[in-house]
Amino acid sequence: MVFSHANSFGASTYRLMFQALQARGLVAHAVDQFGHDPLYPVTSNWPHLVRQLLDFARPVVAQAGEPLFFVGHSLGGFLSLMAAARAPDLARGVLLLDAPILGGWRANLVGVAKRTQLVGAISPGKVSRNRRNQWPDAAAALAHFQSKQAFAQWHPQVLADYISHGTVDTQVDGEPRRVLRFEREVETAIYNTLPDNLDAMLRQHPVRCPVAFIGGTRSAEMKQVGMALTQRVTHGRTMMLDGSHLFPMEQPLVTAAAIEAALLNLSALQF
Numbered sequence: 001m002v003f004s005h006a007n008s009f010g011a012s013t014y015r016l017m018f019q020a021l022q023a024r025g026l027v028a029h030a031v032d033q034f035g036h037d038p039l040y041p042v043t044s045n046w047p048h049l050v051r052q053l054l055d056f057a058r059p060v061v062a063q064a065g066e067p068l069f070f071v072g073h074s075l076g077g078f079l080s081l082m083a084a085a086r087a088p089d090l091a092r093g094v095l096l097l098d099a100p101i102l103g104g105w106r107a108n109l110v111g112v113a114k115r116t117q118l119v120g121a122i123s124p125g126k127v128s129r130n131r132r133n134q135w136p137d138a139a140a141a142l143a144h145f146q147s148k149q150a151f152a153q154w155h156p157q158v159l160a161d162y163i164s165h166g167t168v169d170t171q172v173d174g175e176p177r178r179v180l181r182f183e184r185e186v187e188t189a190i191y192n193t194l195p196d197n198l199d200a201m202l203r204q205h206p207v208r209c210p211v212a213f214i215g216g217t218r219s220a221e222m223k224q225v226g227m228a229l230t231q232r233v234t235h236g237r238t239m240m241l242d243g244s245h246l247f248p249m250e251q252p253l254v255t256a257a258a259i260e261a262a263l264l265n266l267s268a269l270q271f
Contacts, residue, residue: 001069001263002057003028004076008128008180008187009249012165014073016157017248020256026263029060029068034075035186042189044114045197049190050082057083057090067092067209069263073248074099074221075190081233082195085205093266094211095259096230098245100222103199103229111196119192129188134172134179141167141178153243153250162249199229210269212237212262214255216247237265 003018005011011030018028031053035042040052061068070091072080077099084091102110113119135141142163145151151159167178195201211234215222222245231238241247241258248255 001026001028001071002060003030004053004072004079005030005034006074006076007190008182009162010166010182013158013162014248014252015161016155017252017256020253021259024256024260026260031056033182034079035190036183042186042193044193045195046079046193049079050086053079053083054087054090061090069093069095069266071095071097071259072099073097074245078195081207081211082201084209085202085207088208091209093209093263094207095262095266096211096213097248098215098219098221100225100227101198101229101233102195102225104226106226107196107199110194114193114196124191128184128191131184133184134177136177138163138167138178150246155250155252158249158252202233207233210237210266212266214239214241214258214262216241216243216245218243219245221245
């Protein structure tokens with residue numbers, strides 16, 4: 001499979017899930033971090049991020065000798081769906097992990113907010129632009145995230161991987177600091193350029209492979225975005241796991257099993 005990560009959580013955060021997938025015979029090839037390569041800048045509706053995914057996927061598919069599954073969490077789900085629509089020869093199927101597709105009046109609202117420069121007031125970017133991004137050391141960074149409600153349910157090893165691989169040692173004003181690898185400015189830019197054109201894009205470039213969705217039972221994002229367009233794209237192929245929007249971090253082993261089941265189901269479909 002070609003896996004795409006959620007906004008602000010690079011591929012290394014999913015290491016435990018990848019290991020569980022590999023034990024099931026599924027190998028995940030993943031872009032390390034979207035949005036940080038100047039060749040693929042973050043712009044409205046993410047066309048360059050889609051190109052980054054496609055440029056990464058093409059040699060992987062060529063080596064495999066056959067189309068692969070595109071699997072993505074949140075941001076990564078959007079990118080996976082758009083990539084499959086743009087390059088149908090690469091995708092055998094698409095699996096969205098808590099990536100409800102934005103459409104209808106909500107997409108129109110996002111479009112208006114982007115054009116009027118008000119999107120920063122309604123997107124998660126209003127939080128991420130002020131996110132704490134440095135600590136005295138890795139232990140302090142770990143303690144910080146352990147105290148946050150959003151991270152309280154994470155598998156301990158996943159959180160440890162996030163600190164080990166998602167933060168780095170550097171110097172700030174001559175002092176040693178531990179900082180986030182995924183820059184908060186990039187995270188904010190991604191939130192504030194959320195695609196508002198997916199409904200039109202999917203009409204112009206229908207996805208030719210089967211699509212499925214796995215969501216978290218406590219996902220606030222599913223409620224905010226709605227599921228109408230997702231249900232239309234997946235034809236009802238949806239599954240729910242206990243957890244929040246970040247269920248792959250909370251239940252990486254269960255998520256791996258659910259991914260295997262969903263891909264087996266997609267494999268059996270004829271498109």
